[in-house]
Amino acid sequence: MHHLRTTVVRLGPLAAAQTAQIAPQSQFLALERGTRTFQPVRSLRASVAAEPFLNGTSSNYVEEMYYAWLEDPRNVHKSWDIFFRNANAGAPPGAAYQSPPPLSGPSDGTMGVRALVGAQPNVEKLVKDHLAVQSLIRAYQVNNKHCRMINVVSDHYQICLYGLTEGDLDKVFRLPASTFIGGNDSALPLREIIRRLEMAYCQHIGVEFMFINDLEQCQWIRQKFETPGIMQFSLEEKRTLLGRMIRSTRFEEFLQRKWSSEKRFGLEGCESLIPALKTIIDRSSQCGVESVILGMPHRGRLNVLANVIRKDLDQIFCQFDSKLEAADEGSGDVKYHLGMYHRRMNRVSDRYITLSLVANPSHLEAVDPVVQGKTKAEQFYSGDTEGKRVMSILLHGDAAFAGQGIVYETFHLSDLPSYTTHGTIHVVVNNQIGFTTDPRMARSSPYPTDVARVVNAPIFHVNADDPEAVMFVCNVAAEWRNTFHKDVVVDLVSYRRNGHNEMDEPMFTQPLMYKQIKKQKGVLQKFVEKLVAEGVITTQHYEEEVARYDKICEDAFAHSKDEKILHIKHWLDSPWPGFFTLDGQPKTMSCPSTGIREDELCHIGNVAASVPLEDFMIHGGLSRILKGRAHMVSKRVCDWALGEYMAFGSLLKEGIHVRLSGQDVERGTFSHRHHVLHDQNVDKRICIPMNSISPDQAPYTVCNSSLSEYGVLGFELGFAMASPNALVLWEAQFGDFHNTAQCIIDQFISSGQAKWVRQNGIVLLLPHGMEGMGPEHSSARPERFLQMCNDDSDVFPVITGDFAVHQLYDCNWIVVNCSTPANYFHVLRRQILLPFRKPLIVFTPKSLLRHPEAKSSFDDMLPGTHFQRLIPDEGPAAVGPQNVKRVVFCTGKIYYDLIRERKSRGLEDAVAVVRIEQLSPFPFDLVKAEADQYQNADLVWCQEEHKNQGYYDYVKPRLRTTMNRTRPIWYAGREPAAAPATGNKHTHLTELQHLLDAAFDLETSPGKL
């Protein structure tokens, strides 16, 4: 809208047809219009603001009309034509508008226009030129990032002065409110306007921001980049910058000298990354930030550890010694994946700051949501509701930033209330190549950073060969984040001097590019020459600084040789103070009872059945559900939803924060949970009874997430990383959807502790079960989780008194399939009451949520009770075990089908049905006890999943080991199949009947082993 309004305010009369001559002719304006981003002006003259239809959301529409009118007045309705003519003719407020012409006959309005326009013919050229200048300014603001100076590798920028001739260069033009190039001047000659625009936008910085649909934010950016002389640095700042460039450059050179054949993914070509990060941290610290959480890929990681996080150099150097013995259990990880945590004084701000770099796998960008989750958690625990004290910085490679979908998923979390971290600063090491692939083959968008536009994040492109420009941009980025608490991107346009790693030959694939790169002087050298020429430093000063840093490296190198043992735990990114003993061990090796008192069960149950707010109208269907809960409490039983309520509520009461996140978790996919009640009469009025359990309870967070698994699971993993004193759960809509988050599961959850000695107690709730719903939605793929369990299938463990806890301590994750609400309640509580943390995978039910028999008595949840790893048969079979002909081992929902079938066949004393509730670590001790009890019985594993899926491949060898291979284990279940389930309901039921027949046909031996 700003063109129209400023035109109206500042300019004289103009004939529309002539104005149309300056309609877009150039690439600039075409691009500009393509964005369709219209900003209202900074200050409107009252006369124009008085036009009611120029305000609010109609402004875009009006501007579109205006452009259409500029092209041809006949493009718009006559009434608009009249308005624009009058407005441009300087009509006073309210007078520009004339009522639409009548459907027949000539209009009075047209006559009026003729009178106004005709009265001032000389102004036409003036208006035309001012509009052209405005468009020119806007074009620079919109389309500046092609600037040749930004990019040392390619050169394709051309300046077009559309609509203006050389003769106009010395004419003075009034500057619109949408630019700050004037400084204190409100009018400038065109020549000077262009010079200042070139200074602001066509040097080493390109700014993408005009798509941001917020006037204040756009003006803020314009002011930061356009104000004349704004990029000034003191001598001290320049020397500090030099010092940082020296460290960055000489660190890589040192590593290259000492370990020339080791991979380190050096920063050569983008050494200014180090001052960039340090500037962001300094400025943020000055703005009050106390903790910065970083995520980054391989490129320059060692340099960041050394020179930003300040990991001791000898600790880094000793990582290059492959003979060093590891002090910690687990696989460990390569040096450029490890994390780090460090608290130190920031010299610029004189304040303490904590820096943590989150350990990450090779999988590019996978760490992004994890960093966001950890940041959110730290903000949450420190009461930093606006992100003023804790912030995140994410680093990216250009190819990965453009190519990996998780970047997009993470951006989409950035403004969601339960996921926002109030602005992330993204820094792209844009070396214009990804391994051997150049951008033409790696992305379809013009810039690797275009993904950031979806959240209206400004993007600052900067030539990384100009450390001062980099520093300037990073200061602005930090200030942006501090001012608006929104994401921002710094794109360090650079190159990669070597191959992908130090062993790679880049000339194989990018010969011309690398010929050009070889000719480039190093950035440090260029910078030193500039500073010497400016008289900021002497060559001697520079040489002394270099020698000083080289000596630091040499001394640390000598020191590193004394290290005999490698401690991965020195590389922890998220310490949990007080949770472990000083040497990092659990404080006990036992787990107390997870039961709670009856009065607590009743209280929590009653809260679950209540609406704690006055005058809050809930849906009638929900009233029935709540009544049902109250009824269950009165009968001392609970169903699945109530069991979960009891677990969450009791932990909250004990001061444990509970956070449940995932798609539609507030209600629950299966409409069983209803943790958020909605007033039927008042829009957006909600009530969360779980937060009314006790005045001093911990807060409960339940949040419907964006429709992302990879991003949201990564986020929750990061949240769980921050503190051991929280139960963090992610629920998949259906269990099979977890596979779009497979990277988080494989790279972080199952193996994170082994690689990075970092524990994590995240809980995955994965709805699972074959219920005739087709191949999708049936299986949470238990086989995949079980295949990644680290317990040995062939070794029967030594059973000691605290075997169950030891087994949990040794495992990489816990996999359960609970068949009762009480057991679900216990396993959730056990997550917190254990003295250590392990990820917990829960296959959760669907039909069992409402199954009349899938209910638990309060008796099973009282003090003294605990999670049952295995639930033995407690019926007639257990009373006379010597008469039992068959023991059917199973897990989860099939149990209810089995006992129904057993009953209908009258086999309750002949067949024992035993539930294995904790699949992994496998309850060897309890399974053995059960099998031993039924010495005369066949042993059968029964599952509803297909044979090549489900649990069979996991339990078979473990059952055999348990039996010491003396008794066969038979299989009753579906045949192997490619798809997890049939799409035909009838086939589903037939298959189910067949497997039940196999399980209970005692006459014929179960045919399959």
Ligand SMILES: Cc1ncc(C[n+]2csc(CCOP(=O)(O)OP(=O)(O)O)c2C)c(N)n1
């Ligand atoms: C998800 C994933 N796919 C593939 C790779 C293999 N890989 C490692 S580095 C790299 C190129 C990355 O290019 P870019 O993001 O531009 O970073 P650069 O190495 O250039 O700094 C690739 C493809 C990986 N690490 N992660």
